[in-house]
Amino acid sequence: MDNKVPQLNIVGFLCNWCSYAGADMTGLGRNTYPSNIKVIRIPCTGRMDPMMIIEAFHNGADGVLVSGCHPGDCHYTEGNYYWRRRYPHLKSLLEHFGIDKRRFHASWVSASEGKKFAEVVKKVTAEVKDWRDNG
Amino acid sequence: MARIGVFVCHCGTNIAGVVDVTRVAKYAGSLPGVKVAVDYKFMCSDPGQNTIIDAIKKYGLDRLVVSACSPRMHEATFRRTAERAGINPYMVEMANIREHVAWVHSDDKELATQKAMKLMEMAVAKVRRSEALSKMFAPIEKRALVIGGGIAGIQAALDIAGAGYKVLLVEKEPSIGGRMAQLDKTFPTLDCSACILTPKMVAAAQDPNITLLTYAEVTEVCGFVGQFEVKIKKKAKSVNSKCIGCGVCTTKCPSKKALSEFDEKLAPRKAIYTPFPQAVPNVPVIDRTACTFFLTGKCKICEKVCPTGAIDYTQQDEFIKEKFGAVVVATGFDIYDHSNYGEYGYGEIKDVITGLQFERLISSTGPTAGHVTRPSDHREVKNVVFIQCVGSRDEAKKRPYCSRVCCMYTAKQAMLLKDHYPETQAYVFYIDIRSAGKNYEEFVQRAQNEYGVLYLRGRVSKIYERANKLLVKGADTLSGAQVEIEADLVVLANGFEPKKGAKEFAQLFHMSSDQYGFYNELHPKLAPVETAISGVFVAGCCQSPKDIPDTVAMASATAAKVCALFAKEKLEVEPLIAGVNQLTCSGCETCYNVCPYSAIEMKDKEVKRGEVRHVAEVLESVCKGCGACVGACYSKAVDLKGFTDRQVLDQVETATAPITDN
Numbered sequence: 001m002d003n004k005v006p007q008l009n010i011v012g013f014l015c016n017w018c019s020y021a022g023a024d025m026t027g028l029g030r031n032t033y034p035s036n037i038k039v040i041r042i043p044c045t046g047r048m049d050p051m052m053i054i055e056a057f058h059n060g061a062d063g064v065l066v067s068g069c070h071p072g073d074c075h076y077t078e079g080n081y082y083w084r085r086r087y088p089h090l091k092s093l094l095e096h097f098g099i100d101k102r103r104f105h106a107s108w109v110s111a112s113e114g115k116k117f118a119e120v121v122k123k124v125t126a127e128v129k130d131w132r133d134n135g
Numbered sequence: 136m137a138r139i140g141v142f143v144c145h146c147g148t149n150i151a152g153v154v155d156v157t158r159v160a161k162y163a164g165s166l167p168g169v170k171v172a173v174d175y176k177f178m179c180s181d182p183g184q185n186t187i188i189d190a191i192k193k194y195g196l197d198r199l200v201v202s203a204c205s206p207r208m209h210e211a212t213f214r215r216t217a218e219r220a221g222i223n224p225y226m227v228e229m230a231n232i233r234e235h236v237a238w239v240h241s242d243d244k245e246l247a248t249q250k251a252m253k254l255m256e257m258a259v260a261k262v263r264r265s266e267a268l269s270k271m272f273a274p275i276e277k278r279a280l281v282i283g284g285g286i287a288g289i290q291a292a293l294d295i296a297g298a299g300y301k302v303l304l305v306e307k308e309p310s311i312g313g314r315m316a317q318l319d320k321t322f323p324t325l326d327c328s329a330c331i332l333t334p335k336m337v338a339a340a341q342d343p344n345i346t347l348l349t350y351a352e353v354t355e356v357c358g359f360v361g362q363f364e365v366k367i368k369k370k371a372k373s374v375n376s377k378c379i380g381c382g383v384c385t386t387k388c389p390s391k392k393a394l395s396e397f398d399e400k401l402a403p404r405k406a407i408y409t410p411f412p413q414a415v416p417n418v419p420v421i422d423r424t425a426c427t428f429f430l431t432g433k434c435k436i437c438e439k440v441c442p443t444g445a446i447d448y449t450q451q452d453e454f455i456k457e458k459f460g461a462v463v464v465a466t467g468f469d470i471y472d473h474s475n476y477g478e479y480g481y482g483e484i485k486d487v488i489t490g491l492q493f494e495r496l497i498s499s500t501g502p503t504a505g506h507v508t509r510p511s512d513h514r515e516v517k518n519v520v521f522i523q524c525v526g527s528r529d530e531a532k533k534r535p536y537c538s539r540v541c542c543m544y545t546a547k548q549a550m551l552l553k554d555h556y557p558e559t560q561a562y563v564f565y566i567d568i569r570s571a572g573k574n575y576e577e578f579v580q581r582a583q584n585e586y587g588v589l590y591l592r593g594r595v596s597k598i599y600e601r602a603n604k605l606l607v608k609g610a611d612t613l614s615g616a617q618v619e620i621e622a623d624l625v626v627l628a629n630g631f632e633p634k635k636g637a638k639e640f641a642q643l644f645h646m647s648s649d650q651y652g653f654y655n656e657l658h659p660k661l662a663p664v665e666t667a668i669s670g671v672f673v674a675g676c677c678q679s680p681k682d683i684p685d686t687v688a689m690a691s692a693t694a695a696k697v698c699a700l701f702a703k704e705k706l707e708v709e710p711l712i713a714g715v716n717q718l719t720c721s722g723c724e725t726c727y728n729v730c731p732y733s734a735i736e737m738k739d740k741e742v743k744r745g746e747v748r749h750v751a752e753v754l755e756s757v758c759k760g761c762g763a764c765v766g767a768c769y770s771k772a773v774d775l776k777g778f779t780d781r782q783v784l785d786q787v788e789t790a791t792a793p794i795t796d797n
Contacts, residue, residue: 003242011790016207017667018647024205027234035246038253038790039235041206043711043778046729047762052783059791075645075667076761077731086766111647111667112655118239 003034005129010037010063011056012121015044015080018069018110025114033121036128037065044068045106046079050090053104057094063103063128067120070108080108102131137168137263140196141255142187144178144203146233151176153237155248159202162252162794166259170194178203184216191220198226198265200258202251204233208658223267225710225777230258252794260785268776271712272705273756275361279697280305280459282353285313286332286683287465287675287690289339294694295463296344300701303457304339305367306349308396310414311336313467314676317397317491319498321683322547323578329413329500336415350420354454356462356643359759360670361706363459371450373421374407378445380417384437385409393425395502399492401510402502407437407446411500421446461670461697464654465690466640468631468676471526471534478597479525479627485511486605487598487625490541493548497555507552509624512603516559516623519552520607521545522595523565527630536651538630538680542569545628546582553586561588562620564595564609572682591618598625631680644671653679664692672696711777712758713765715751717742720772722749726764734758 014020020041026033042048045068056064066083074080087106095101105127107120141163145151156174163172171194177183178201190196199222201213206229214224232251240247277300281292284306292304304311315321316336318328339345348367355366388405395404397411406426409419427434428448438446470491474482486509488496499505507516523545527538542565549561568590570576582588595609607620633652634640641648646666647655654673657665664672672693675686700706715726717740727735734757741747751764751773762775774780 003240004246006246009791011787017645020205021207021647021667024207024231024234027205027238030238030241032239032242035236035240035243035250038250038257039231040257040783040786040790041778042762042783043775044761044763047766047775047778049766049780051780052787055784056787056791059788061787061791072642073645073647076759076763077645079731079761079763082729082763082766112649 003032005034005036005125008036008062008125008129008132009060010065010125010128011061012037012039012065012067013042013045013048013052014039015068015075016041017044017075018073019067019107019117021111022109022113022117025112026117027114029114031115031118033118034125036125037121044074044076044079045083046074046076048083048086050086053090054094057099057103062132063105063124065105065107065120065124067107067109067117070110073110100131102127138195138197139169139200139259139262140187140190140194140198141169141172141200141202141259142178142190143172143174143255144183144201145174145176146204146237147176150203150233150237153241153244153247154232154251155244158248159232159251159255163200163202163255163259166256168263169259170196179209179212187213187216188220191217191222197222198262200228200230200255200262202230202232202255202258205229205231205235225268226262226265228258228262228265230254249794253790256794257786257789260789261782264779264782264785266776268710271708271710271755273361273708275701275703275706276363276458276460277301277701278303278459279461279463279701280363280365281463281465283313283465283467283675283677284308284311284347284349285465285467285675286315286335287467287686288313288463289335290687290690291463291465291674291694291697292339292345293335293342294691295697296342298694298698300344300698302345303459304345304347305351305353306347307352308410309350309372309408309418309420310410310416311339311347311349312411312413312415315683316411316413317399317494319494319501320547320551322543323572323574325547325550333413336413340415347416349416353640353643358458360700361460363462363670364456365459365462366454366456369453369455371452372418373423373446373448373450374419375445375447375450377443378418379443381442382409382419383440383442384446385419387436387440389434389436390425390427393422398495398502399489401492401495461672461700462644463672463674463690463693463697464644464646464677465674466634466637466677468680469634471629471632473525473627473629475532476525478595479522479625480598484598484600484605484625485509486623487627489627489629490544490548491629493626497548497551505555507555507624514623515556518620518622519549519559519561519624519626520595520605520620520622521549521561521563521626521628523563523628525627525629526632527628528566534630534632534651536680537569539569540680540682541628541630542579543572543575543682545626546579546588548626549588550582550586553588561586562622563588563590564593565590566592566594572684593618631676634677637677644668646671653677664689664696670700709760711760711775712755713753713760713762713773713775715753716772716774717748717750717752719770720748720750721770722751723769724751725767725769726751726773729763729767731761731763732757732759735764
C-alpha cells in the first residue's frame with residue numbers, strides 16, 4: 001500500500017526488548033512504512049494497562065497497536081502471556097463500546113524481525129484506513 | 136516549573152537528509168516548559184555533548200530531550216552527559232527520529248518532519264513528568280559459567296580463569312574439544328588441529344580456577360546479571376570417579392550398534408566410549424541406548440574388566456543448582472544436513488559426504504587412520520569433486536547467508552588430498568571464492584597453482600551413481616560448457632547452521648535469535664559479544680558462522696567483558712523499578728501473584744497511624760522493572776519508575792493531539 005495516508009493517527013505501544021528493537025531494525029534495513037504510527041516505548045507488554053488503550057481511543061486515536069515479544073521469548077519470562085490474555089478480552093470489550101475491531105491490533109515482533117514490523121504497520125494502517133473510509 | 140532543553144541531532148545526513156531538523160527545533164522552542172531548543176550535526180560527539188552541557192548551565196535546565204537515534208543506542212550516552220552537567224541522569228528522554236522516522240519515512244519528507252516533531256513533543260510531555268532517581272547497587276557473584284566446551288568456550292574459560300576468577304565450564308558431550316577436535320588440519324597454515332587444540336584442553340582441565348563439567352546440560356536459568364541461578368543436569372555417565380581412564384572397558388565392550396558422533400557416523404563406536412583418544416576428561420560414559428546390559432539386562436563385561444570398579448550401572452541423572460555472576464554462551468553450530476538437496480542425492484548416496492566427514496577420513500585419528508577411501512566399498516579414490524555452498528548462499532533452502540569458512544576448508548581439503556595422494560585430481564565447483572582473511576587468498580591461490588586443484592565456476596545439477604562411479608553433471612559458467620566428471624568421491628562444503636535445540640536454549644536466557652536461529656548480539660558493530668541480556672555474552676559460531684581465529688578472538692572478548700564486570704565491587708543497576716503506594720493498596724495480592732521475579736512481598740504494616748493493613752511492598756534489589764504488577768493492579772497503587780502511568784498517558788495524549796505548528 002501507499003505509505004502516505006494523511007490524517008490518520010495510530011498509537012503504537014512497543015515493548016523495549018523485542019518489538020521496539022524490531023522497529024529499530026526496520027530502520028536499519030531502510031524498510032519503509034506509513035508514518036501514521038507514533039510509537040511509545042514500554043518495558044514489556046505485561047505493563048500494558050487497558051486504561052492506556054482506552055485513553056488513546058478516548059483522545060481520538062484512530063487505531064492502536066500493541067506489539068511484544070513472541071510467546072516464550074519475553075525478556076521478563078511471562079509478561080507477554082499476561083498481555084496475551086488481556087488482549088482478546090479488551091478487544092471484545094472495546095467492540096462492545098463501539099470501537100471497531102479494525103482499529104485495535106496486537107502483534108508479536110522480535111528484535112530481528114525488522115521487515116515484519118514494517119508489514120505489521122502497513123497492515124494495521126490499511127485496516128484503520130479501511131474503517132475510516134468505508135465505515 | 137520544568138526547565139527543559141531540546142536537542143535535535145542531524146546525525147550527519149541520516150536524519151537531516153529527510154527531516155527538517157531546524158523546524159523540529161523551532162517547534163520544540165514553542166512548547167511549554169522548553170527553555171532552549173537547538174539542532175546540531177552530531178549530538179553524541181564531544182562538541183555535541185558540550186553543547187548540551189553548556190545549555191544546561193546557561194539556561195539552568197533541569198531536564199533534557201534528545202531527538203536523535205534510538206534510545207537503545209545512545210540513551211546511556213546522554214544520561215552520562217546530563218550527569219556530567221549535574222542533572223539527574225533519569226531526567227533525560229530520547230525521541231527516536233532516526234530509526235523510527237528518517238530511515239523508514241524517507242519517501243515523504245513533510246510527513247517525516249511532522250512525525251519527528253510529534254515524537255519530540257511526546258518526549259517533552261514524558262520528561263515533564265520525570266523524577267530524579269538514584270542509582271541502585273547489587274552484589275556480584277564473581278564466578279562465571281561458560282556453556283560449551285569447544286574452542287570458544289575453552290578460550291573464554293582460560294582467559295577468565297587467568298584473571299583469577301572461578302569458572303565452571305559445561306559441555307554436553309563426554310569430552311571438551313568441540314568441532315575443532317574433529318578437524319584434521321587448519322587453514323591457512325595447515326598445522327594440525329589437535330596439536331594446537333589439545334594443549335588448550337589439557338590447560339583448561341588443569342587450571343585450578345576452572346571446573347569441568349562434561350556430559351552435562353543447562354536446564355533452567357533464573358536471576359540476572361551478577362546473580363544468575365542456573366540448574367545443570369549432570370547426565371548419568373554410569374562411570375564413577377574411580378575411573379583412571381585405562382580404556383580396557385572400551386576395548387572389551389562387545390556392542391557395536393552405535394555410530395560414532397565424533398567420526399560423523401562413518402564408523403561404529405562402542406556403547407561405553409570416550410569420543411576420541413585425546414578426550415578430556417579421559418573418562419568413558421555408557422550410552423544407555425546402545426548398551427547390551429541396559430537393553431537386555433545381560434553382559435556387564437565392562438564391570439568385570441574394570442580394574443578399579445568404576446562402573447556404576449545405578450547412577451542417575453543428577454541436578455545441581457549454582458550461582459554465577461556472568462554467563463558465556465559458546466554452544467557452537469551444526470553442519471547443514473544436505474538430505475533435502477535432490478541434486479546431490481538426498482543424502483542417500485554413500486559416497487557423497489560432508490566436509491566434516493572428509494576431515495574424519497583424512498585425519499590420522501579417524502576411522503580409516505587417514506586413508507581416504509570410499510565409504511561404500513572402501514576403495515581408494517582417484518577423482519574427487521568438491522561442491523561449495525551446500526546450505527549456504529541458497530535462498531531456495533532458506534540459507535541465504537555465507538558460511539564464511541567453506542571456501543577455505545574446501546581449498547584445504549583439496550590440498551590435503553593431493554598431499555596424501557599425489558596422483559589424485561580434485562575439482563571444485565564454486566559460486567565465488569570468499570577468502571577474506573590474513574593469508575587466505577594466497578592459500579586458495581596455492582591450491583590452484585601449486586596443487587593443481589581445478590576450480591570450476593558453476594553449480595552441479597545432478598549426481599548419478601553409475602558403474603561404481605559417481606557421475607557429476609554441472610556447468611562451467613566461465614567457459615559456458617557443460618561438464619561431466621566421473622568421480623570416486625563427492626565432498627560437499629556443507630554450511631553452518633544453528634545447533635539443534637538452539638531456540639529452546641535461547642529461551643532459557645530469553646536471548647533473541649536472528650531469522651535462522653543464530654543468537655543476536657546486542658549491537659552488530661559496537662557490542663558484538665554482548666546480548667540484550669545483561670551479563671550474558673556470546674562467543675563463536677552460535678552467533679554466526681566464523682573461522683577459528685575469529686572464534687578465539689570473540690571468546691577472549693567475552694572473557695574481557697566478564698572480567699570487567701567482576702572487577703567491580705558492586706553492580707550498578709537501573710532504578711527503573713516498581714513502587715507501591717501503600718495508602719491506596721488494597722492488599723489483594725494480584726501483583727504478588729503476577730510478579731515473575733517474586734519481587735513483591737506482602738506485609739502487615741502500619742500505613743497510617745493506628746491503621747495496620749495487609750499491603751504489598753517491592754523488594755528493590757529483586758525487581759527488574761517489567762511492570763507486570765503495574766498492568767495488573769486493580770487499585771492503581773503500583774507504578775513503574777521511568778514509565779509511570781502519568782508519563783505514558785501524557786505521551787498518548789500528545790500523540791493524538793494535532794501539531795500546532797505555524
